Amino acid sequence: MPVAPAAPITLDPETLDFLFPCHFAVDAGQRMTRLGPGLRRLLPRAAPGANVSEAFEIIDGPSDLDLAAATRRQIVLRARGERPLRLRGAIAAQAGGALFLVSPAPTDGAEARALGLDLGDLSPCDGSLELVIANEMQRIITLEASELAARLKVARDVAVQREAFFQRILQLMPAIVVVKDAVDGRYLLVNARAEQALGLSAEQMIGRTPGDLFPAEQAEDALAEDARLLAGDTLELEQIKITTTPLGDRVFATRKLIAADDAGGRHIVTVGEDVTEQQQAGERLRLALEAAEQANAAKSTFLANMSHEIRTPLNGIVAVADVLSRADLGRRERELVGMIRTSGATLERLLGDILDLARIESRQLAVESAPFDLPDLCRATADLVRLRADEKGVALDCHVAADLGNIVVGDAVRVRQILGNLLGNAVKFTDRGRVALKVERLDTTRVRFCVTDTGVGLSNEGRARIFERFQQADESITRRYGGTGLGLAICRELTELMGGTLGCESVQGVGSTFTVELPLAVGAGAGDDGAAPALEATPPGDLRVLVADDHPTNRRVVELMLEDIAQVVCVEDGRQAIDAVLASDFDVILMDMQMPVMDGLAAVQAIRDLPPAKSQVPIVMLTANALPEHVAASAAVGANVHLSKPITAEALFSALGAVL
Amino acid sequence: MYGMIHKAARAYGTEKLGDAGWAAFVATQGLDDAHFVVSQDYGDETTFGLIVALAELLDMPLDDFLRDFGHFWIAYSGRGAYANLMPLGGVTLPGFIRNLNRMHAGLALAMPGARMPRFEIVADQEDGFAVSYASTRSGLEPFVMGLLEGLCTWFGVAAAVSQRPAPEARTFDVRYTAQEAA
Numbered sequence: 001m002p003v004a005p006a007a008p009i010t011l012d013p014e015t016l017d018f019l020f021p022c023h024f025a026v027d028a029g030q031r032m033t034r035l036g037p038g039l040r041r042l043l044p045r046a047a048p049g050a051n052v053s054e055a056f057e058i059i060d061g062p063s064d065l066d067l068a069a070a071t072r073r074q075i076v077l078r079a080r081g082e083r084p085l086r087l088r089g090a091i092a093a094q095a096g097g098a099l100f101l102v103s104p105a106p107t108d109g110a111e112a113r114a115l116g117l118d119l120g121d122l123s124p125c126d127g128s129l130e131l132v133i134a135n136e137m138q139r140i141i142t143l144e145a146s147e148l149a150a151r152l153k154v155a156r157d158v159a160v161q162r163e164a165f166f167q168r169i170l171q172l173m174p175a176i177v178v179v180k181d182a183v184d185g186r187y188l189l190v191n192a193r194a195e196q197a198l199g200l201s202a203e204q205m206i207g208r209t210p211g212d213l214f215p216a217e218q219a220e221d222a223l224a225e226d227a228r229l230l231a232g233d234t235l236e237l238e239q240i241k242i243t244t245t246p247l248g249d250r251v252f253a254t255r256k257l258i259a260a261d262d263a264g265g266r267h268i269v270t271v272g273e274d275v276t277e278q279q280q281a282g283e284r285l286r287l288a289l290e291a292a293e294q295a296n297a298a299k300s301t302f303l304a305n306m307s308h309e310i311r312t313p314l315n316g317i318v319a320v321a322d323v324l325s326r327a328d329l330g331r332r333e334r335e336l337v338g339m340i341r342t343s344g345a346t347l348e349r350l351l352g353d354i355l356d357l358a359r360i361e362s363r364q365l366a367v368e369s370a371p372f373d374l375p376d377l378c379r380a381t382a383d384l385v386r387l388r389a390d391e392k393g394v395a396l397d398c399h400v401a402a403d404l405g406n407i408v409v410g411d412a413v414r415v416r417q418i419l420g421n422l423l424g425n426a427v428k429f430t431d432r433g434r435v436a437l438k439v440e441r442l443d444t445t446r447v448r449f450c451v452t453d454t455g456v457g458l459s460n461e462g463r464a465r466i467f468e469r470f471q472q473a474d475e476s477i478t479r480r481y482g483g484t485g486l487g488l489a490i491c492r493e494l495t496e497l498m499g500g501t502l503g504c505e506s507v508q509g510v511g512s513t514f515t516v517e518l519p520l521a522v523g524a525g526a527g528d529d530g531a532a533p534a535l536e537a538t539p540p541g542d543l544r545v546l547v548a549d550d551h552p553t554n555r556r557v558v559e560l561m562l563e564d565i566a567q568v569v570c571v572e573d574g575r576q577a578i579d580a581v582l583a584s585d586f587d588v589i590l591m592d593m594q595m596p597v598m599d600g601l602a603a604v605q606a607i608r609d610l611p612p613a614k615s616q617v618p619i620v621m622l623t624a625n626a627l628p629e630h631v632a633a634s635a636a637v638g639a640n641v642h643l644s645k646p647i648t649a650e651a652l653f654s655a656l657g658a659v660l
Numbered sequence: 661m662y663g664m665i666h667k668a669a670r671a672y673g674t675e676k677l678g679d680a681g682w683a684a685f686v687a688t689q690g691l692d693d694a695h696f697v698v699s700q701d702y703g704d705e706t707t708f709g710l711i712v713a714l715a716e717l718l719d720m721p722l723d724d725f726l727r728d729f730g731h732f733w734i735a736y737s738g739r740g741a742y743a744n745l746m747p748l749g750g751v752t753l754p755g756f757i758r759n760l761n762r763m764h765a766g767l768a769l770a771m772p773g774a775r776m777p778r779f780e781i782v783a784d785q786e787d788g789f790a791v792s793y794a795s796t797r798s799g800l801e802p803f804v805m806g807l808l809e810g811l812c813t814w815f816g817v818a819a820a821v822s823q824r825p826a827p828e829a830r831t832f833d834v835r836y837t838a839q840e841a842a
Contacts (some may be wrong), residue, residue: 141699
């Protein structure tokens with residue numbers, strides 16, 4: 001069937017205005033006959049009747065507007081005048097002319113805005129609005145991308161600066177910081193302190209494993225530690241151990257733990273410090289302490305030996321002089337013997353002072369704490385110097401406060417030593433007037449002793465020097481009064497050892513007052529008052545006395561002292577002493593401590609282990625070992641009395657009287 | 661919803677809280693620059709979560725917040741990133757509203773999947789007009805109220821906007837004041 005020709009399509013003006021708001025129609029003479037509402041608004045000067053060439057220029061399209069040829073051709077026009085509106089579309093033929101179905105074609109929102117366009121000017125058919133929106137969105141998105149890029153750059157810069165800041169902090173840290181990757185064990189971070197400590201640069205370490213850098217066994221140990229941490233067996237590992245480095249063996253104190261980064265990767269972090277010097281210093285200190293202890297022990301042995309070695313020959317001098325003094329001598333001989341005895345006594349005192357100071361210095365002098373009768377001790381000590389005071393015509397007073405209390409707790413021997421020194425000095429340096437000892441209680445725990453004299457007194461400089469060792473107030477003192485300068489130094493040391501104080505006030509040419517304050521609490525009960533042994537308990541006669549001493553002089557001295565009252569049997573060592581006891585009976589044994597073959601302590605112990613008929617014999621340890629530990633040792637093995645050399649006949653008789 | 665809403669919310673929040681306050685708020689919400697890209701679709705849950713949290717922080721009832729945000733949206737669009745597109749909508753308030761659907765249709769081509777609201781002027785009189793609002797989302801009527809009020813301000817129209825009661829709650833009356841009507 002033939003197809004009927006298509007009916008012509010006509011558009012009503014309203015539809016045309018809607019589809020192409022900026023359309024216009026021209027007649028055969030190219031004069032505009034109709035303008036769409038958009039064009040009328042946008043180009044108010046373009047009016048019907050105007051020639052299209054006057055209103056527009058052709059941008060793209062037929063070079064002339066021969067309408068017959070231009071029909072169904074695309075065209076782009078630009079309005080002439082102040083609003084360069086660009087129109088794009090096509091030319092359609094219509095009766096008596098042509099129809100320009102054109103529409104504004106802005107490329108973006110800015111152009112649309114500049115041209116004053118709105119939606120009503122754009123054709124809904126040609127996508128011009130969508131093009132504008134699309135280009136505008138692209139501009140917005142591009143702008144946004146630039147902003148985001150700028151923000152990202154700022155954030156990266158901040159991150160870089162922060163990273164650099166933390167790196168600087170890390171490098172400045174005094175602690176060693178090393179970080180390894182938990183997966184492959186490679187070093188990731190090594191700070192400056194770690195470089196110094198390990199002797200390896202970060203460049204040498206980063207990217208490598210411990211196995212690449214350290215001895216195999218050490219690296220394996222490190223791997224095992226890492227594995228423990230990674231397995232969660234322990235949260236962190238603290239240790240001090242030796243590490244072999246290019247710098248040699250170093251000791252590191254470290255803490256090792258697992259840390260996760262922002263991305264979730266795990267790392268092994270080790271923080272620590274090189275304690276090699278501290279360890280070495282500690283070892284040196286330990287060795288020094290060991291050496292000091294050995295030296296102290298050697299010093300103690302030396303002190304004990306010196307005490308013994310000096311006292312032994314001193315016994316020969318003092319004891320023999322004592323025996324000689326009892327003989328029938330002429331005036332001149334008696335005077336000479338007196339000088340020997342005085343010198344011997346001085347030498348013995350000096351020896352005692354030196355040994356005391358040495359023991360104080362090496363902290364071997366212990367302060368005893370036992371009850372004793374303080375008033376009795378004070379009076380007895382004063383009596384010791386009273387004879388000398390009387391000889392000089394110096395009055396000696398001893399005033400003990402009534403509320404002092406009889407019994408106090410302290411070291412009687414040392415209290416007597418201090419008071420004896422102070423009173424002796426006071427009498428020594430006073431030629432006329434008086435010396436007074438005043439004792440009073442300050443409170444329930446402390447007692448004050450004041451020794452006052454009207455002697456030569458001290459200058460300020462002298463007061464500053466007198467407590468120093470081997471120092472006297474001035475050099476003339478030694479020439480005029482003698483003395484070693486040790487007495488007051490010992491008094492101060494002993495006072496301070498007992499927790500007390502010793503002070504001096506003095507006016508040159510007027511006199512001095514020495515004040516001692518000691519902690520002597522009120523005690524209960526009576527104990528050994530530490531007084532000197534009672535004098536002159538003469539033993540009964542016809543005694544059989546066994547003397548065991550390896551030194552012939554010492555044996556002879558005892559024989560001479562006892563020749564009038566006893567039969568003396570002498571042996572040279574402890575073994576012989578035991579044999580003598582087994583073979584015979586004795587009334588008393590005088591046993592030396594240090595002897596060859598068998599010493600005195602072993603011999604006493606052995607005698608005490610004999611059957612009762614033999615074991616109960618009284619034994620006096622007669623020895624140059626005079627230190628407290630020797631006295632204690634004697635008592636421990638069963639000796640009845642410990643008598644220190646050098647001895648006098650009085651002391652020997654007193655000891656024998658005490659045990660018989 | 662698309663990131664353009666998030667960006668508007670960011671501008672609004674920054675204006676109210678300052679840069680530091682906004683940064684702190686965003687941190688608490690677990691958001692960052694990646695949540696404020698114009699061309700990115702974030703889903704309603706994310707957008708509503710952001711809006712509700714911001715309203716709470718500002719201690720504003722949600723409806724009041726949405727209405728104020730509507731005011732802000734018009735001014736933000738007109739002076740900011742969309743300053744070139746707003747004039748395309750028209751030079752009169754009713755004309756702008758009439759062109760909104762076509763504008764939204766054009767925008768939808770650049771934002772695939774965007775669910776744009778539709779506005780129809782259902783009554784146009786000398787003293788005002790009525791606008792019908794249609795959307796696949798619910799609860800945004802206060803925002804629409806704010807938009808209309810914002811448009812009145814944008815075009816310099818003295819008018820009162822009111823929401824009709826249910827069942828016409830999605831119809832808004834814009835009544836010119838006496839001066840405008842005259």
